[in-house]
Amino acid sequence: MAHATAADHLQTSTGLDNRKLLMWLFLASDCLFFGSFIAAYLLYRGRSVVGPYPADLFDIPFTSVSAFILLMSSVTMVLALAAIQRGNVRNMRIWLFTTAILGTLFIAGQVFEFTEFNHEGLSLSTNLFGTTFFVLTGFHGAHVTVGVLILLSLFVVSMRGGIQQKDSLAIELAGLYWHFVDIVWIVIFTLVYLIQP
Amino acid sequence: MASVAVPKRSPLSEALKGVRLSAADYGSIWSWIATVDHKRIGILYGVSAFVFFMLGGVEALLLRVQLAQPDSGFLDPDAYNRLFTMHGTTMIFLVVMPMSSAFFNLLVPLMIGARDVAFPRLNAFSFWLFLAGAIFLNASFFTGDILNGNLGAPDAGWFGYAPLNLREFTPGHGLDFWMLGLQMFGIASLAGGFNFIVTILNMRAPGMTLFRMPVFVWMTLITSFLIIFAMPIIAVALFELTFDRLFDANFFNAEAGGNPLLWQHMFWLFGHPEVYILILPAFGIISAILPTFSRKPLFGYAFVVFSGIAIGFMSWGVWVHHMLTTGLGTVANSAFGVTTILIAVPTGVKIFNWMATLWGGSIRFRPPLMFAVGTVAMFTLGGLSGVLHSMVPSDFQQQDSYFVVAHLHYVLFGGAIFGLFGGIYYWFPKFTGRLLNEKLGHINFWLMFIGFNLTFMPMHVSGLLGMPRRIYTYNGEMGWNLWNQMSTVGAFLIALSVLVFLFNFFRSLRHGEESGPDPWDARTLEWSIPSPPPEYNFKEIPTVSSRDAFWHQKYREDETGKIVPVLAGGAVDDEAPEDEAEGEHGHGIHLPSPSYMPLIAASGFPVIATGLIYDYALVPVGFALILIGFFGWVLEPATEEE
Amino acid sequence: MTLAEYRKKRGEPLIREDADGAHDDKHPSALKYVQIGLILAIITAAEVGLYYVDMNFTLLVVLLIALSVVKFSMVVLWFMHLKFDASLFSVLFTGGLALTVVVFTVAIAALGGSLT
Known part of the structure; x- marks a missing residue:
């Protein structure tokens, strides 16, 4: 395509990139996915017939810290994007890696929390709280894990020189996914942990 | 994920490239397995769906044999339950x-x-x-x-x-x-x-x-x-x-305080939009067929489009009408009864537009049109019996009776399946280069139309006479015998019509009349290219300046407003480019390369599912397959440089 | 004719005004992102603080939800760039979000649940 310019190549009817449009459609659809789990949690809140109940188990300071970690990982993620958009590959790698570390910390916190709750007698089948809590936060954790995998893959590719300023879209898309996982946690943190009738 | 260019290529990726390129050789079985061509994927979808159509049809026939007479022992209750579940x-x-x-x-x-x-x-x-x-x-x-x-x-x-x-x-x-x-x-x-x-x-x-x-x-x-x-x-x-x-x-465990109704809400929150997921494509198909065979543009294009959008929105506000008898209270029942009445309005708008499209047209009763008109008529009947369900007291009578079975089949068979068959008759020549036999098409239509009505019309009656759905047998004194016998005979007529279709399909594939690119004098762009379309679809991407773009390439209005053919310049793009690799302006049309990665990624899912049921050891294997598939997918180039 | 040639011929802009890439200069600076991160941290601290304050439960619910909506919107508007990006993305995302909120509010209400 010798005579075709970059702008010719990127032409779409809406002027928007296919992959970015796909990502936003996916996120819009994922709203319904998490909405369904959150709805089940809210519907069954306070309806467990046996304990342990949320008030017996929730460790708000601990969860606040992990919520804070995930929130900060959004900041580092957007800094990685800002770096690559300015062509700073080195800083992008640093922020990308930091984000992956923070995400891993969040997952570690969740594993710790699940284990603790389990020791105190809450399992998937104990009561409605156990069922709805583990499945909702577990699916969120799965999303974070996929996010960490994506970040680490991008990091490896960038170490091999595969991500330059012109490829910033890859980082942007990973970022969109990552921030979405973060805002889901913002909702879960408030509705599940902080609001307890 | 965006594809990321990995600069250096390892021997492994070179070998993989060789494997992919060998699949590009159109013709071998591998070229189907690795295909990313939308036309081939469409054919794969269609053929698979038809195989399952026959399977689901056989299941239905078994059910109808069982119900043909009272106290029948043809199927035991357990098998009956499994078969109606699988049929639906x-x-x-x-x-x-x-x-x-x-x-x-x-x-x-x-x-x-x-x-x-x-x-x-x-x-x-x-x-x-x-x-x-x-x-x-x-x-x-x-x-x-x-x-x-x-x-x-x-x-x-x-x-x-x-x-x-x-x-x-x-x-x-x-x-x-x-x-x-x-x-x-x-x-x-x-x-x-x-x-x-x-x-x-x-x-x-x-x-x-x-x-x-x-x-x-x-x-x-x-x-x-x-x-x-x-x-x-x-x-x-x-x-x-x-x-x-x-x-x-x-x-959903009531013993632990769970509410089984949560399932119903979620199922129908999905399920009602799903009803429109099933019917809107058929609406689209007949909106292509009716104008072509009445040689008129679609009446009220904007109304048809906007009523489609309205249906899309409103389909989210009617799910509770599947649950009116679950005791949600008068407020919920009345509210959802009203929304259900309202959603009939945009659907009715479409029906009137289709009828107005036919009105005054020079109609050619070819098989696609027969099926399209059948769709409009049968869907209207199904829609009307649906509106009856929005009246809450009346729904209490009809809930879980054969009346509902009649309604849903009028919508999904009379609407969707008739529309899809019309689509097959209409576009078969586009993708095979041959027409389906006309006479057999008419036989196919009338057998199916009569069989369909003979099967499902009596179900209205048996339902109103109180016959519950999903029962494996009934007492001969209930007065349902005749209606059930009619339904069973009708079901076999439908099966016969499908056999006629299959015969027609395979015969026409070989011996059908050659269609040329535009056998119906149609209106949309797909008819402007050869049949079957070349791999790259359009030699030159067309420029569009109106609705019914292809029609306007072929015809124009003269001074008196009469439609006359455009003599030159409207020719069909019938010749392939001189060189397959040479497209517009002399540079190659880059088509996406074949890939095995989608199949590898997809194959991980049934492995996980089997693992969840039988042996957890399979679960990580399945995840590994998905990961291999997706990583290979992202890392391989979408279009191979040759 | 390719889309690019078509647009050139008609004198239409090749890249939409609001599309990404048309406004690289409009991207917020790294400093701005850090400032927003700081605000988000402060709001989170306020949320946790509120949890320990003894107050009317309904008021608490309203306050906590309001704060989380602020956090949510800040991440979406700034970090996910919806404030600067093409309006179609905002339409799609708010559409999915609004649909979620509406249908599940109705479903939960129909099943006799409530937020408080």
């Missing part, structure tokens, strides 16, 4: 939806003037995952003791109501196969939904504004939006059921 699930998820997907795939890129969909490999992934889910679901038949005549399929109905779907009431693995198979199928539909929205929004030919798009493309767009918003809800419901059945969770 198959017809909805494995027939109407994938058959619609077949048309999306075959037609959307051609109608908007594109060379492929936005994400060809994602498209292949959708198909393989659909097929994996479909085969997985049907494998459930073998989980019972089939050699001794015991089937192992799911037996909780296509809606799988809680608590019937729990392990306590449905032991065995049938329902596990059902929930995991549907889960795979849902993911496949989601991927397809995303793909077609991006394709339609972003890949239109120059000048193809949204309001110049054929109505079929609009209906695909609306259906795709319904899919991406409705499928996550059923995915969650199925996940919840999976946790309840396999890991003793309590989502």
Whole structure:
């Protein structure tokens, strides 16, 4: 395509990139996915017939810290994007890696929390709280894990020189996914942990 | 993920490139397995859906034989339950939806003037995952003791109501196969939904504004939006059921305080948009057929499009009408009764537009038109009996009776299946280069039309006489005998019509009259290219300046307003480019390369599902396959440099 | 004719005004992102603080939800760039979000649940 310019190549009817449009459609659809789990949690809140109940188990300071970690990982993620958009590959790698570390910390916190709750007698089948809590936060954790995998893959590719300023879209898309996982946690943190009738 | 260029290529990736390029050689079986061509994927969808159509049809025939006479012992109650569950699930998820997907795939890129969909490999992934889910679901038949005549399929109905779907009431693995198979199928539909929205929004030919798009493309767009918003809800419901059945969770366990009605809400929150996911593609098909065979533009294009959009929105506000008898209270019942009456309005608008399209046209009663007119008529009857259900007291009488069975078949068979058959007759020449036999087509239509009405019209009566649905037999004193006998005879007439179709199909593939590019004197862009279309679809991407773009290339109005053919310049793009690799302006048309990665990624899902049911050791194997597939997918180049 | 040629011929802009890439200069600076991160941290601290304050439960619910909506919107508007990006993305995302909120509010209400 010798005579075709970059702008010719990127032409779409809406002027928007296919992959970015796909990502936003996916996120819009994922709203319904998490909405369904959150709805089940809210519907069954306070309806467990046996304990342990949320008030017996929730460790708000601990969860606040992990919520804070995930929130900060959004900041580092957007800094990685800002770096690559300015062509700073080195800083992008640093922020990308930091984000992956923070995400891993969040997952570690969740594993710790699940284990603790389990020791105190809450399992998937104990009561409605156990069922709805583990499945909702577990699916969120799965999303974070996929996010960490994506970040680490991008990091490896960038170490091999595969991500330059012109490829910033890859980082942007990973970022969109990552921030979405973060805002889901913002909702879960408030509705599940902080609001307890 | 965006594809990321890895600069240096290892020997492994060179070898993989060789494997992919060898699949590009059109013709061998591998070229189908690795295909990312939307036309081939469409054919794969269509053929698979038709195979499942016959399977679901045989299941229906067995049910009808059992019900042909009272106190029949042809099927035992257990087998009857499994067969009606599989019949409903198959017809909805494995027939109407994938058959619609077949048309999306075959037609959307051609109608908007594109060379492929936005994400060809994602498209292949959708198909393989659909097929994996479909085969997985049907494998459930073998989980019972089939050699001794015991089937192992799911037996909780296509809606799988809680608590019937729990392990306590449905032991065995049938329902596990059902929930995991549907889960795979849902993911496949989601991927397809995303793909077609991006394709339609972003890949239109120059000048193809949204309001110049054929109505079929609009209906695909609306259906795709319904899919991406409705499928996550059923995915969650199925996940919840999976946790309840396999890991003793309590989502639907009343003993632990769970509410089985949550399942119904989630199922119908998905299920009602699903009804429109099933019917809107057929609406799109007949909106292409009716104008062509009445030689008039579609009457009220904007009304048809906007009523489609209105249906899309309103379909989210009517789900409770499936649950009016569950005791939700008068406020909920009245509110949803009213919304249900309202949704009949945009549907009625469409019906009047189709009739007005025929009005005053020079109508040619060819087989596609017969099926399209059949769709309008039968769907209208089904819609009217549907409106009856919105009257709450009347619904209390009809709930779970054969009246509902009659209604839903008028909508889904009389509406969707008739429309899809019309589509097959209409576009068969485009993709094979040959016409289906006209006479056999008329026989096919009349047999199906008579058989259909003979099957389902009496069900209105047996329902009003009080015959409940889903019962495996009945007492001869109830007064239902005659109506059931009629239904059974009708069902076999439908089966006969399908055999006629199959004969016609295979005969015409070989001996059908050659169609040329534009046998119907049609209006949309897909008819402007040769039949079957070349791999790259359009030698030159067309420029569009009006609705019914191809029609306006062929005809213009003279001074008196009469339609006259354009003598020159409107010629069909019939010759292939001089050199296959040489396209517009002398540089090659770069088509996406074939890929095995979508198949590898899709194959991980049934492995995980089998692992969840039988042996957890398989679960990581399945995840590994998915990871290999996706990583290979991202790292291989989408278009191979040769 | 390709889309690019078509647009050139008609004198239409090749890249939409609001599309990404047309406004690289409009991207917020790294400093701005850090400032927003700081605000988000402060709001989170306020949320946790509120949890320990003894107050009317309904008021607490309203306050906590309001704060989380602020956090949610800040991440979406700034970090996910919806404030600067093409309006179609905002339409799609708010559409999915609004649909979620509406249908599940109705479904939960129909099943007799409530937020407080």
